[in-house]
Amino acid sequence: MFKSMKTALFLTYSSIILIVFATFVLFFYSWSTKQLRGQATSTLESFGVSIQDQLVQQIEQLNRVSLNVMYSNLVKERFASYMSDYNVPEESSPPTGESAGENGALPLGGREGDDQDEASQQRIRQNNDAKVLTDALTAIIGPSRLAEQIYLYSFNGRYYGTGFDNRERDYEPREKPFIEQLLQERPGKLVSDPNLDLQLSKYYSSDVGKYSISLYRLLYDEYNSPIGAIEVKQYAHRIFASAADFEDSNPYNGNIYVLNRDGRIIYPFEHDSERNEMFRSLVAPIDKSEDYSGSFPFTDPVTNEKQLLSLHYSSATGWHTVLTTSESDLFRPLKKFTFQLFGTAFVLLALGIGLSFYAANKITFPIYRIRRAVRNFSFEHIGSHIIAQQKMKSGFIELDELHDAFQSMSERLKQSLDNLLLAEAQSLQAQLNALQSQMNPHFLYNTLANLQEMAEQQMNGPLIETIEHMSDFLRYMTSKERQVPLRDELTHTINYLEINKIRFGERLTYRVDVPEELLEQTVPKLVVQPLVENSLKFGTSEAPPWRIDVIGAMTDNCWQIEVRDYGGGFAPDKLTRLLDRLASLEKESSLPALELNGMGLLNIYLRLNLIYGEHKIFEIRNLPEGGASVRIGGRLHKE
Numbered sequence: 001m002f003k004s005m006k007t008a009l010f011l012t013y014s015s016i017i018l019i020v021f022a023t024f025v026l027f028f029y030s031w032s033t034k035q036l037r038g039q040a041t042s043t044l045e046s047f048g049v050s051i052q053d054q055l056v057q058q059i060e061q062l063n064r065v066s067l068n069v070m071y072s073n074l075v076k077e078r079f080a081s082y083m084s085d086y087n088v089p090e091e092s093s094p095p096t097g098e099s100a101g102e103n104g105a106l107p108l109g110g111r112e113g114d115d116q117d118e119a120s121q122q123r124i125r126q127n128n129d130a131k132v133l134t135d136a137l138t139a140i141i142g143p144s145r146l147a148e149q150i151y152l153y154s155f156n157g158r159y160y161g162t163g164f165d166n167r168e169r170d171y172e173p174r175e176k177p178f179i180e181q182l183l184q185e186r187p188g189k190l191v192s193d194p195n196l197d198l199q200l201s202k203y204y205s206s207d208v209g210k211y212s213i214s215l216y217r218l219l220y221d222e223y224n225s226p227i228g229a230i231e232v233k234q235y236a237h238r239i240f241a242s243a244a245d246f247e248d249s250n251p252y253n254g255n256i257y258v259l260n261r262d263g264r265i266i267y268p269f270e271h272d273s274e275r276n277e278m279f280r281s282l283v284a285p286i287d288k289s290e291d292y293s294g295s296f297p298f299t300d301p302v303t304n305e306k307q308l309l310s311l312h313y314s315s316a317t318g319w320h321t322v323l324t325t326s327e328s329d330l331f332r333p334l335k336k337f338t339f340q341l342f343g344t345a346f347v348l349l350a351l352g353i354g355l356s357f358y359a360a361n362k363i364t365f366p367i368y369r370i371r372r373a374v375r376n377f378s379f380e381h382i383g384s385h386i387i388a389q390q391k392m393k394s395g396f397i398e399l400d401e402l403h404d405a406f407q408s409m410s411e412r413l414k415q416s417l418d419n420l421l422l423a424e425a426q427s428l429q430a431q432l433n434a435l436q437s438q439m440n441p442h443f444l445y446n447t448l449a450n451l452q453e454m455a456e457q458q459m460n461g462p463l464i465e466t467i468e469h470m471s472d473f474l475r476y477m478t479s480k481e482r483q484v485p486l487r488d489e490l491t492h493t494i495n496y497l498e499i500n501k502i503r504f505g506e507r508l509t510y511r512v513d514v515p516e517e518l519l520e521q522t523v524p525k526l527v528v529q530p531l532v533e534n535s536l537k538f539g540t541s542e543a544p545p546w547r548i549d550v551i552g553a554m555t556d557n558c559w560q561i562e563v564r565d566y567g568g569g570f571a572p573d574k575l576t577r578l579l580d581r582l583a584s585l586e587k588e589s590s591l592p593a594l595e596l597n598g599m600g601l602l603n604i605y606l607r608l609n610l611i612y613g614e615h616k617i618f619e620i621r622n623l624p625e626g627g628a629s630v631r632i633g634g635r636l637h638k639e
Contacts, residue, residue, distance in 0.1 A: 009363060013356030021349055029338060033331065037308065040252055040330050041295045044310035044323045047246055049293065051256065052312045052321045054242035059191055059317050061146045062215040062232045066189065068140045069150060069230050070217055075136050079219070080227055082129035082168075083154040130160070130168070137162035148212070149200060149233040152219065153179060155226075163233070164203040178216045179229050190216040191317060193266045194236035204235065211236035211269050240267045246323070254325035259283060261318040274302050283320050286313055298324065370402060450503055466502050469495040479525075483611075486528075486552070486559070487519040493529040493550065500536060507544035508536075514552030514561070521559050522637045524611055527604050531563040531630050534601065539567035539627070560617050560633030569622040578602075578620060585609070601630065608634060 069075055137150050141163060149163035153176065160168040173179060178190055197212035204210075213236045219228040237244065243256045258267035263280030265271045278301050286292050291314055298309035308330060310323040447470060454463040476492040490512060497510045510532075532548060539546050549564040570578070582605055601620065608616040617633030 009360035010357050013359060014353050017349065017352040017356060021345060021352075025338075025341070025345065028341070032337075036331065036333075040308060040325065041310065043251070044254065044308065044325065045293060045295055045312075047250065048310045048312040048321050048323050051242045051246060051323075052314050052319075055239065055258070055319060055321070056314050056316045058234070058239045058241075059215065062191075062213075062234055063189055065140055065147045065150070066215055066217045066230050066232045069137065069152075069232070070219055072136060072140070073222070075133065075140075075152075076219065076221055076227070078129045078132045078136070079152050079154070079160065080221060082126060082133060082160065083156060083158060083228070133160060134162050134166060147232045147234050149231075151231040151233070153229040153231065155179075155228060165199060176229075178214075178231075182216060182218050182229055183226065186218065188217070192216070193260055193264070194239075194269055197233070200233060200235070208237040209235050213239050236267075236269065243267055243321075250325075252325040253329040254323055257322040257324075259320040259322065261288060263320070266319070272302060278302075279320075279322065282322075283311070283313070286311075286320070288313070288318070289315060291315055300324070300326075366400075367402075447499060447503070454502075462502060466499060469498045473499065477526075481525055483522045484525050485519065486514070486521045486523050486561075489523055489525065489528050490514060490519070490550070492526075493532050496529050496532060497536075497548070504540075504544075504546070508540075508546050508548075510548040510550070512550045514550070515554060518552050518554055518559055523559070523561075523634070524607050527607070527632060528561055528563065530600070530604060531561075531632070534630075535563055535565035535567075535628065539565035542567040554636070557636050558615065558617060558633050559636055560631055562629055562631040564623065564627060564629045566623070566625070566627035569626060569628040570620070575620065575622065582618070582620075604632065608632060 141147055149161060149165055151159050151161045153159040157170050158168055159171050181190065192214040194211040194213055196210055200212050201210045212233050215232045217230045218226045219230050221227045240258065243258060246256050257265050259279050260266050263283045264276055265279060293312045295310045298307045300307055306327045307324045308327065312321040451463060451466060473495045494512060501508050535548050547566050551562045553560050581602060605618050608618055612634035615635040617631060619631040621629050623629050
């Protein structure tokens with residue numbers, strides 16, 4: 001993949017640095033994100049619980065004020081007395097009929113004077129009751145102003161106020177639905193949503209005082225019968241002061257919403273109405289009979305922004321507190337830190353890559369020197385000590401040992417060349433042995449006797465043919481080629497068979513069947529004819545007729561030639577010894593001396609092994625129908 005080791009090492013080291021760095025950054029970013037999210041979740045939950053507790057405390061303060069009013073006997077007595085006086089007509093009708101004296105005159109000290117005294121006493125009682133009520137309610141409100149306003153409602157359509165609004169007035173019961181709700185359900189107390197309060201806002205200078213929150217209770221007499229209703233008011237911005245503080249100073253630039261029991265937003269007072277439906281569906285599954293607290297990821301449907309939401313519910317107030325913060329704001333400190341981290345890491349990464357380049361160069365420079373020495377190496381240096389005098393101190397033990405190994409390579413090459421020359425000598429010896437084998441007196445005598453007999457009988461045609469075969473046979477035997485086309489090897493084999501056929505006549509038959517495309521394949525010289533000679537030698541030991549087949553074939557990427565005879569075959573003990581000898585030759589690393597009779601089977605095996613190695617083909621076996629078969633071959637030579 002890489003053209004040079006230096007580039008490969010440099011890219012490998014750089015990749016390792018990048019992978020380690022990326023893994024560390026991703027792990028750190030993931031860990032930091034998780035920690036920051038957990039910290040933000042914990043912080044939001046703490047804020048939510050704290051705000052919810054403070055809201056409960058604010059409502060509880062109003063509740064204590066209402067309880068103080070409800071349990072104050074003085075308030076109940078004076079309020080009952082005060083409101084009962086409004087049931088007596090302010091002016092009595094003039095007397096008529098029998099009640100009047102003669103001429104319509106009232107008796108001395110009569111009714112008209114009494115009515116005036118009663119009206120005067122009623123006004124005195126009312127003023128006294130009003131003063132006592134005002135003092136009692138003012139004392140309940142106290143200097144800390146736990147409530148800004150208290151109203152006492154009677155069921156006769158009048159109410160009395162203490163606080164900023166100190167007066168009594170008529171009211172329409174239909175305009176006060178909380179009275180009917182208190183009478184019907186008697187829930188103990190009712191807490192209203194923030195309402196636009198024009199009456200109370202007149203006494204506050206800023207816009208934040210426009211809204212107020214009321215807590216309602218029934219007022220009972222000493223017989224535990226309702227005689228009216230209590231309304232305790234407080235400015236809404238004071239109730240939600242903790243929520244406002246969170247909006248102004250929270251560390252995550254978060255938002256806060258307070259929802260009523262039905263999921264409608266009651267804080268902020270001015271808000272986006274599109275979120276009402278969203279929050280209503282969010283809080284609908286919550287059990288309203290017990291408190292709830294939870295945090296989870298959330299997507300704002302208005303802005304489509306991913307947020308972290310913390311939800312809390314208080315059964316004491318019936319309000320839900322929702323705190324949200326966007327993930328972009330949440331992770332802004334992490335992004336800033338990550339940017340700084342990447343800046344620092346980039347410098348370290350550049351330094352690491354520089355070091356990797358230095359390391360790659362330090363490792364590959366000695367290798368380059370070795371490569372240059374190998375490239376400039378020549379055979380004139382083999383066996384000399386010129387290279388051995390060059391030393392290297394690279395600082396790496398392995399590279400120094402590699403250089404030392406190269407320094408001793410010339411000696412090993414010399415030994416290898418000696419072995420190669422020995423192999424060449426063995427091949428030349430095999431060729432000489434083959435020539436000597438074919439020129440044995442028995443073969444020459446038989447051939448010359450046949451020639452003499454044909455000359456005496458004036459068999460000029462067979463005589464000429466035999467001489468031509470003999471001439472070609474001897475010329476091929478004495479040629480210097482080591483490898484020849486298979487066509488030439490087969491021609492030499494056929495010449496040998498023809499010479500023997502003239503000798504044996506019709507008792508000897510042969511068949512040569514080799515594919516045409518195989519005839520140009522280069523094969524070692526004298527590998528087929530010696531097999532035929534061997535077959536003829538042992539095949540003629542049986543009674544004639546004698547038959548020899550030479551069959552060629554191509555399989556996969558190999559050529560093969562099989563020579564068959566149909567005589568007695570190999571004796572079992574000789575075949576076993578021959579196979580054992582072949583197995584031992586397979587394991588030997590050097591060539592043995594060829595102390596064989598002629599071009600024997602072992603000689604052919606050794607030459608095939610020298611040329612083709614593990615790709616050689618050499619098989620010896622006896623045929624089931626009688627006779628022997630020897631199959632040889634090797635890898636095809638491709639142009």
